[in-house]
Amino acid sequence: MSIRERIEARLSEAFSPERLTVIDESASHAGHQPDVTGTGETHMRVRIVSPAFSGLPRLARHRAVNDVLKAELEAGLHALAIEASAPGEATRW
Known part of the structure; x- marks a missing residue:
């Protein structure tokens, strides 16, 4: 199972x-550090709409996602962009 698939499963x-959309943006970040080649799954973007985020400020939403994905971050996921919304909120995607 890929990192992207594990992220999707954990968040679901x-x-x-x-x-829920998980986008692998690793190739876009090649070379920004010596050990980042653009191969592998190092940079992910999460776009998620869930009732669980209703009434929560943006920081609390991000913390909740980071808590769920703690194992992936500790295992080497270098960067995680989070776009978390509650149902009915406007999104840019």
Whole structure:
């Protein structure tokens, strides 16, 4: 199972999202550090809409996602961009 697939599975289980997209942006970050080649799964973007985020400020939403993905971050996921929304909120995607 790929890192992207594990992220999707963990977030689906934790938040029962209405919408979830996990985008591998690793290739876009090649060379910004000596050990980042653009291969592998090092940079991910999460776009998630879930009722679990209703009434929560943005920081609390990000913390909740980071908590669920703690194992992936500790295992070497270098960067995680999070776009978390509650149902009915405007999104840019």
